Amino acid sequence: MSFSFPEISIPVFSFLGIFGLYMACYVLYSLFNIFHLVKYGIAGNGLFLIVFTFLGGTILLVAASIFLLLPYDWTYAIPLNQITDVFNENVAL
Amino acid sequence: MNLHHLPNQRPNEHVVLFLRRHWFSLLRIGCAFALLTILPLSLLWYFWNSVSVWIQEPFLGPLLTMVGCMYFLSIWLFVFLEFTDYYLDTWIITNERVLNIEQEGLFKRTSSELDLASVQDATAETRGFFETMFSYGNLFVQTAGEKVRFHFKSIGHPEYVKELLMRHVQEDKQRVVHTKETK
Numbered sequence: 001m002s003f004s005f006p007e008i009s010i011p012v013f014s015f016l017g018i019f020g021l022y023m024a025c026y027v028l029y030s031l032f033n034i035f036h037l038v039k040y041g042i043a044g045n046g047l048f049l050i051v052f053t054f055l056g057g058t059i060l061l062v063a064a065s066i067f068l069l070l071p072y073d074w075t076y077a078i079p080l081n082q083i084t085d086v087f088n089e090n091v092a093l
Numbered sequence: 094m095n096l097h098h099l100p101n102q103r104p105n106e107h108v109v110l111f112l113r114r115h116w117f118s119l120l121r122i123g124c125a126f127a128l129l130t131i132l133p134l135s136l137l138w139y140f141w142n143s144v145s146v147w148i149q150e151p152f153l154g155p156l157l158t159m160v161g162c163m164y165f166l167s168i169w170l171f172v173f174l175e176f177t178d179y180y181l182d183t184w185i186i187t188n189e190r191v192l193n194i195e196q197e198g199l200f201k202r203t204s205s206e207l208d209l210a211s212v213q214d215a216t217a218e219t220r221g222f223f224e225t226m227f228s229y230g231n232l233f234v235q236t237a238g239e240k241v242r243f244h245f246k247s248i249g250h251p252e253y254v255k256e257l258l259m260r261h262v263q264e265d266k267q268r269v270v271h272t273k274e275t276k
Contacts, residue, residue: 012155019159026166032199033170033177040181040196050180054173061169065162072155 009077016074023062030058100204103189109261110186110254114247115229118179126172133164174199184245186258189265191234193243207243209265211236215258217251234258 034051041047099106137144148154181196191207212234219230230251234243248254 012152015156015159019163022163022166026170029170029174029199033173036181036196036199036202037177040194040202042183050176057169058166061162061166065166068158068162069155072158073151074155076151078152 007079009079011075011077012072013074019069030054099185099187099192101206106187106189108185108187110257112184112186112245112248112254114179114182115227115249117223117227117229118247119176122172122175122179125175126168129168129171130165133161182246184248186254186261188261191243191258193245205243207234207236209258209262210269211238212258212262213237215255215262217255219251232258 034054037047037051041050099108144157148157178196178198181194181202183192183194185192185194189209191209191212193203193205193207195203197203214235216233216235217230218233219225219228224230224247227249229247229249232245232248232251232254234245236242245251245254
């Protein structure tokens with residue numbers, strides 16, 4: 001028994017769409033969070049420090065993500081046949 | 094919000110006590126953050142020989158890296174959402190009112206107030222090992238009506254807060270009686 005897919009390839013950059021969607025949600029939630037903190041928090045240095053820490057941490061994490069993701073070849077596409085090859089090899093065993 | 098300009102502030106009203114949940118609540122958020130960060134990093138370090146091969150794969154590499162980045166960004170956001178919840182849950186006792194402001198998630202906020210003169214009694218509750226060790230607990234404020242009690246959640250030194258509150262309740266009741274008599 002073996003599976004085979006038609007000659008279709010999945011480009012790696014298609015995952016960037018999922019990442020982009022995730023980042024959009026992240027930004028939306030972050031903005032809501034900051035809005036609540038600024039609007040309802042007690043005005044002062046403490047509040048400034050909290051917002052600054054959150055934004056600083058976010059910027060660091062996004063920068064690290066870009067730094068880690070940038071070196072990959074995003075034009076690479078994997079043919080679906082190759083995925084089924086692994087499955088078929090396991091079945092043959 | 095500014096403590097010198099409370100919502101619906103009355104003349105001669107001043108803040109007696111400003112309360113948030115005890116720092117132990119913050120410690121729990123910190124511990125969750127540490128655990129959710131350190132555990133995957135430890136696993137990554139332990140299985141680095143295998144992981145370093147996977148992340149060089151042209152297909153699996155970007156996928157794993159992306160999932161990792163999304164995980165750590167989610168942890169950071171989750172911790173700050175929890176912190177916001179902690180930070181915005183406040184109870185303010187003034188010489189005339191009790192204000193209860195509670196944030197539940199990002200899209201629910203409850204703000205209520207109670208005249209000190211309408212307070213019937215208050216109950217301080219400390220139960221459990223950590224609450225006893227770190228002197229924090231709950232305070233329930235009961236009014237004359239059938240309205241649900243005000244609940245001060247996990248505040249520090251609830252007994253002291255109760256005594257202070259009841260002292261101001263007595264003072265406010267006397268002030269109300271005095272105001273009626275002078276009219």
